[in-house]
Amino acid sequence: MSGTMTTENLRIVSLDVKDIRFPTSLGAHGSDAMHTDPDYSCAYVTVKTAKGDEGHGLTFTCGRGTEIVVAAVKSLRNMVIGQTAFEIFKDFAGFWRSLTSETQIRWVGPEKGVTHLAVAAIVNSLWDLWAKLLNKPVWLLLADLEPEQLVSTIDFRYITDVITKEEAIEILKKAREGKEERIQDLFVHGYPAYTTQVGWLGYSNEQIIELCQRYLDLGFTFFKLKVGNDLKDDIRRLELVRNTIGWDNTLAVDANQVWEVNEAIEWMKELARFKITWIEEPTSPDDILGHATIAKALKPLGIGVATGEMCCNRVMFKQFLQADAMQYCQIDSARIGGINEILSVYLMAHKLGVKICPHAGGIGLCEMVQHLQMWDYICLSGTREGRVIEYVDQQHDQFVNPTIVDKACYQAPRVAGYNTTLKQEAIEKYEYPNGSEWESMYQKGLFHDPRKLY
Numbered sequence: 202m203s204g205t206m207t208t209e210n211l212r213i214v215s216l217d218v219k220d221i222r223f224p225t226s227l228g229a230h231g232s233d234a235m236h237t238d239p240d241y242s243c244a245y246v247t248v249k250t251a252k253g254d255e256g257h258g259l260t261f262t263c264g265r266g267t268e269i270v271v272a273a274v275k276s277l278r279n280m281v282i283g284q285t286a287f288e289i290f291k292d293f294a295g296f297w298r299s300l301t302s303e304t305q306i307r308w309v310g311p312e313k314g315v316t317h318l319a320v321a322a323i324v325n326s327l328w329d330l331w332a333k334l335l336n337k338p339v340w341l342l343l344a345d346l347e348p349e350q351l352v353s354t355i356d357f358r359y360i361t362d363v364i365t366k367e368e369a370i371e372i373l374k375k376a377r378e379g380k381e382e383r384i385q386d387l388f389v390h391g392y393p394a395y396t397t398q399v400g401w402l403g404y405s406n407e408q409i410i411e412l413c414q415r416y417l418d419l420g421f422t423f424f425k426l427k428v429g430n431d432l433k434d435d436i437r438r439l440e441l442v443r444n445t446i447g448w449d450n451t452l453a454v455d456a457n458q459v460w461e462v463n464e465a466i467e468w469m470k471e472l473a474r475f476k477i478t479w480i481e482e483p484t485s486p487d488d489i490l491g492h493a494t495i496a497k498a499l500k501p502l503g504i505g506v507a508t509g510e511m512c513c514n515r516v517m518f519k520q521f522l523q524a525d526a527m528q529y530c531q532i533d534s535a536r537i538g539g540i541n542e543i544l545s546v547y548l549m550a551h552k553l554g555v556k557i558c559p560h561a562g563g564i565g566l567c568e569m570v571q572h573l574q575m576w577d578y579i580c581l582s583g584t585r586e587g588r589v590i591e592y593v594d595q596q597h598d599q600f601v602n603p604t605i606v607d608k609a610c611y612q613a614p615r616v617a618g619y620n621t622t623l624k625q626e627a628i629e630k631y632e633y634p635n636g637s638e639w640e641s642m643y644q645k646g647l648f649h650d651p652r653k654l655y
């Protein structure tokens with residue numbers, strides 16, 4: 202932290218937002234049945250205090266549309282500028298509600314879609330700032346908060362039928378036993394990861410086999426493959442993967458919302474012989490009862506339903522959890538309203554006995570979500586049993602302090618903040634549409650220059 206923490210020093214004097222895009226579609230990285238050509242991108246927020254301390258936060262996007270999230274961040278900007286950092290943190294739930302319930306902007310949400318992505322980017326930058334001011338990684342900031350303080354960051358509106366503030370405090374107090382041992386254990390063993398890198402839909406057979414082999418050599422035992430385009434092709438690809446990784450390793454599949462409810466059931470019956478642990482996003486991310494129907498039908502086959510990467514807020518998560526519609530809850534660190542709201546999902550999932558296996562992969566998602574899952578291990582669930590964090594090897598080198606995964610385990614971050622600071626060079630090269638890499642890709646004819654008319 203620079204200087205003393207006076208009210209004036211800690212006043213937030215600016216909030217900047219940038220559109221950063223990486224051309225991942227060129228290699229089909231990140232491709233699935235719905236998102237056939239993602240350019241991994243983010244709306245990147247920087248908040249700055251009068252003293253010059255910075256917080257960086259982001260929300261993940263797939264290229265086109267990032268400019269809309271940027272515009273939404275700009276619409277919320279004035280609610281942050283002029284506030285004093287520690288006043289925000291003292292009543293974080295209240296501040297969070299002011300952002301999500303802004304009396305006019307809420308009409309274009311509320312608490313969903315672009316406005317909520319914008320809230321996530323802003324809120325994530327504030328947590329990064331908070332952790333940097335205290336010189337701690339976010340997971341330790343969370344772990345060091347007293348249960349009352351932690352719960353004071355959460356807006357319980359619309360979820361008190363499942364969990365109240367008082368209950369949450371009780372749960373966290375009970376979970377304290379063994380906390381220090383778990384912190385030490387994390388430093389030694391880290392947190393288990395699984396990989397999706399082997400199975401993007403646009404990858405060739407050779408690429409799939411080579412990547413399975415590479416990730417086996419790196420110590421991975423849990424793999425995820427994209428499915429949902431063509432049944433015969435899925436069978437062929439799953440055969441390839443099983444032949445390479447064997448039958449003792451864990452395999453999950455992800456359809457990215459492509460099926461009807463009945464179609465999902467029928468399709469998965471055909472794939473069940475490949476020993477599938479979960480089917481992810483089988484249908485519309487909003488169809489809670491549809492997911493419940495799929496889960497019920499696939500349970501006898503030993504297949505669970507996983508979803509959450511596009512679940513829009515805590516209320517939807519609440520219903521998924523209540524309806525037995527997800528066996529694996531996949532919170533996404535760049536979605537819903539940032540850490541504050543994600544914590545409420547962790548608490549509900551814990552109470553209703555559903556495991557959290559976070560979504561990650563896209564820009565900064567691994568960097569951020571490791572903190573949340575580590576906090577869960579230390580302070581809430583107290584176990585890593587049956588839980589695993591997604592890992593995709595994309596764009597980590599663009600961050601000042603990237604995620605470190607060793608022997609298929611995330612290593613506990615040691616630097617202050619949320620690991621969300623992009624390198625200056627990354628911004629200069631990949632800011633859209635004027636970054637130097639974009640200029641050169643327009644010249645090579647790889648992308649259309651959006652500043653020119655068609």
Ligand SMILES: C[C@H](O)[C@@H](O)[C@@H](O)[C@H](O)C(=O)O
Binds near residue numbers: 230231232560561563
């Ligand atoms: C467009 C993206 O790469 C998605 O395919 C990806 O987030 C995916 O759903 C995943 O679970 O990793």
Ligand SMILES: [Mg+2]
Binds near residue numbers: 457481482
């Ligand atoms: Mg997915």
